[in-house]
Amino acid sequence: MTKKEITKEVVCEPPRTRLQSIPIMNCPGCHYGIIIRMICEVIEELGIEDRTIGLGGGGCTGFWTMYFDLDMYGGVHGPGLAIATAIKRVHPDSIVFAAQGDGEMGAIGLGYFMAATLRGEKITTIFLNNACFGTTGGQMAPTTLLGMRTTTTTQGRDPKITGFPFHGAELAASMKGTAYSARMSVHTPANRQKAKKALKTAFEKQIAGVGFSIVEFLSACPVNWHLGPKECLDFIENQMIAEYPLGEFKNVDYIEHLSDG
Amino acid sequence: MAGKVIIDGNEAVGRGALLAGCKHFFGYPITPQNEIAEFFSRELPKIGGVYLQSEGETAAGFMLFGGTLAGARCMTATSSPGFSLMQEAISHMAVTEVPAVIVDVMRLGPGAGTTQQGQTDYRQATKGGGHGAYRSIVLAPYSVQEILDFTQWAFYLAEKYRILVIILTDFILGRMSELVDPKPLNFDHLPEKDWALVGKGKKGGKSKQILSGLMAPGGIPGYFSHQIEKYNRIAETETKYETCLTDDAELLLVAYGSSARSSQDAVDMAREKGIKVGLLRPITLWPFPQKAVKELGARIGNILVVEDSPGELVEDVQASAGDSARVSLLNILARHNPGPQGLIFPERILKEVKSLL
Numbered sequence: 001m002t003k004k005e006i007t008k009e010v011v012c013e014p015p016r017t018r019l020q021s022i023p024i025m026n027c028p029g030c031h032y033g034i035i036i037r038m039i040c041e042v043i044e045e046l047g048i049e050d051r052t053i054g055l056g057g058g059g060c061t062g063f064w065t066m067y068f069d070l071d072m073y074g075g076v077h078g079p080g081l082a083i084a085t086a087i088k089r090v091h092p093d094s095i096v097f098a099a100q101g102d103g104e105m106g107a108i109g110l111g112y113f114m115a116a117t118l119r120g121e122k123i124t125t126i127f128l129n130n131a132c133f134g135t136t137g138g139q140m141a142p143t144t145l146l147g148m149r150t151t152t153t154t155q156g157r158d159p160k161i162t163g164f165p166f167h168g169a170e171l172a173a174s175m176k177g178t179a180y181s182a183r184m185s186v187h188t189p190a191n192r193q194k195a196k197k198a199l200k201t202a203f204e205k206q207i208a209g210v211g212f213s214i215v216e217f218l219s220a221c222p223v224n225w226h227l228g229p230k231e232c233l234d235f236i237e238n239q240m241i242a243e244y245p246l247g248e249f250k251n252v253d254y255i256e257h258l259s260d261g
Numbered sequence: 262m263a264g265k266v267i268i269d270g271n272e273a274v275g276r277g278a279l280l281a282g283c284k285h286f287f288g289y290p291i292t293p294q295n296e297i298a299e300f301f302s303r304e305l306p307k308i309g310g311v312y313l314q315s316e317g318e319t320a321a322g323f324m325l326f327g328g329t330l331a332g333a334r335c336m337t338a339t340s341s342p343g344f345s346l347m348q349e350a351i352s353h354m355a356v357t358e359v360p361a362v363i364v365d366v367m368r369l370g371p372g373a374g375t376t377q378q379g380q381t382d383y384r385q386a387t388k389g390g391g392h393g394a395y396r397s398i399v400l401a402p403y404s405v406q407e408i409l410d411f412t413q414w415a416f417y418l419a420e421k422y423r424i425l426v427i428i429l430t431d432f433i434l435g436r437m438s439e440l441v442d443p444k445p446l447n448f449d450h451l452p453e454k455d456w457a458l459v460g461k462g463k464k465g466g467k468s469k470q471i472l473s474g475l476m477a478p479g480g481i482p483g484y485f486s487h488q489i490e491k492y493n494r495i496a497e498t499e500t501k502y503e504t505c506l507t508d509d510a511e512l513l514l515v516a517y518g519s520s521a522r523s524s525q526d527a528v529d530m531a532r533e534k535g536i537k538v539g540l541l542r543p544i545t546l547w548p549f550p551q552k553a554v555k556e557l558g559a560r561i562g563n564i565l566v567v568e569d570s571p572g573e574l575v576e577d578v579q580a581s582a583g584d585s586a587r588v589s590l591l592n593i594l595a596r597h598n599p600g601p602q603g604l605i606f607p608e609r610i611l612k613e614v615k616s617l618l
């Protein structure tokens with residue numbers, strides 16, 4: 001048998017704002033890595049890396065703090081949008097984004113989320129909806145689907161006990177101070193294209209000083225869903241999108257009394 | 262008299278902060294500190310700063326954290342129940358070593374307590390209400406002038422050591438008016454805030470990642486040895502107290518804040534009668550003036566702690582004095598009136614002094 005020649009060719013460089021010294025520490029099949037890359041690409045394409053300050057949350061987005069060659073803070077569960085608010089207020093020329101899990105957006109940090117939208121804070125929120133608490137081992141989150149089994153809803157989520165799934169993107173869209181709100185998914189190449197466009201629009205709203213912007217991402221959590229990576233894609237396609245429709249819920253270029261200019 | 266003004270203690274916080282270059286205030290209204298928030302809401306927009314009324318004190322704490330993390334001089338003020346809500350943020354400030362300043366205008370009691378006078382948060386302020394074995398510097402002014410000066414000093418200390426500084430006042434100090442000299446104070450040169458998150462473009466392209474966790478070089482021992490070293494350095498350098506007429510004293514009063522004012526009056530009244538009483542007033546509650554209490558206690562042998570609380574300061578005094586002095590306590594039960602207006606009057610302190618001599 002003759003040895004096959006292996007040639008290596010770089011087909012795609014990592015984004016320069018992705019700190020190469022830190023490997024991504026997600027579980028196999030997690031979608032967070034795709035979204036992290038997408039954030040890097042959007043920030044580079046918009047030419048804002050010098051003035052961007054980013055926040056990871058206190059769940060699996062905590063480690064996001066270490067992945068970006070940007071000024072970053074993370075590690076606290078819940079108050080991300082209060083911290084982001086203050087950073088933006090003291091440095092109005094900066095671009096501030098906060099990555100937040102669904103526990104943070106719908107449970108412990110719901111108040112901070114609502115207050116930030118009420119005030120129309122000119123920050124960009126990246127809301128990761130994986131229908132569970134990832135970090136702590138797959139407990140029920142406000143986004144858990146009805147009937148879905150988690151470690152704290154072993155018989156399936158029962159709305160009589162824990163209410164109904166949390167629709168963050170729609171909620172944000174209902175607030176006057178919100179400039180942009182969309183829900184996207186990254187489970188197919190076509191969806192990834194759309195998601196990146198939405199993320200870029202969200203940042204553009206902040207750059208133009210229009211108001212609050214948010215993109216909710218449906219995201220697979222294979223270990224806690226107890227599904228293989230491929231089955232996760234099917235779960236998103238068939239179950240998640242049924243509860244959480246994709247699309248833009250709000251997209252305005254000017255909010256009276258709030259927007260710059 | 263030139264340049265002097267009559268203002269209350271709450272306004273003195275605001276004036277002191279402006280003199281220190283504080284441009285941002287995040288807070289939530291609560292009695293008896295509302296005048297502080299109102300002051301900033303009027304004054305900060307005039308200098309291009311931000312006054313932001315938050316959705317509560319948990320948010321105010323985290324906003325203060327965020328603004329400070331971003332390198333700005335900012336502060337918040339609150340009163341006891343609000344200070345309790347800030348403990349989570351305070352713990353995150355401690356682990357990331359951001360130099361924040363908080364004013365706690367104490368009101369009485371647990372829960373909603375009263376909106377009036379009390380000194381029942383000594384333990385919370387000095388021992389830390391949050392988790393994680395951290396320390397905060399606690400300053401205890403006893404006059405409106407000191408509130409104005411200590412607010413400026415607080416920003417300096419916070420940035421010098423990268424530590425939270427708490428200014429502990431109360432209903433009486435916040436609401437009483439005095440003639441003060443609103444002069445700016447000069448402090449030593451402070452280190453560059455090279456750790457602050459300002460966007461890497463402002464730092465030659467060098468980014469910074471700060472994680473709220475024990476990520477210091479050297480692992481867990483590395484983190485705690487750095488903290489221990491820092492706390493020891495602060496205790497050695499910054500411990501501050503004042504003594505009055507202690508040289509020939511046969512009894513030593515120990516009191517802080519508003520109780521030190523009443524105790525000072527009691528000393529004056531006693532001296533007029535020829536009773537030899539002195540006063541030791543801790544100015545930094547942490548670091549606590551342990552050595553001074555121990556030395557004076559050993560020499561005088563007889564200590565009376567006066568505090569408008571069941572007894573919190575007294576624990577630090579006892580721990581410092583050890584067996585070298587008898588330590589007695591005049592506490593909240595000595596108030597003149599059972600209602601929320603009750604106070605420990607100088608006459609009552611004098612009576613106690615006489616009974617101990």
Ligand SMILES: Cc1ncc(C[n+]2csc(CCOP(=O)(O)OP(=O)(O)O)c2C)c(N)n1
Pocket residue numbers: 058059060061077100101102103104105128130132133134135136141
């Ligand atoms: C004050 C506080 N409460 C609880 C926790 C424990 N905790 C850490 S992450 C988390 C939930 C994580 O879920 P989510 O926000 O959805 O983020 P994910 O891990 O899925 O990205 C919880 C409950 C904490 N760190 N701090």
Ligand code: SF4
Pocket residue numbers: 025026027029030031032060130134135220221222223224
């Ligand atoms: S627990 Fe879930 S969200 Fe967290 S890294 Fe693993 S797959 Fe991703």
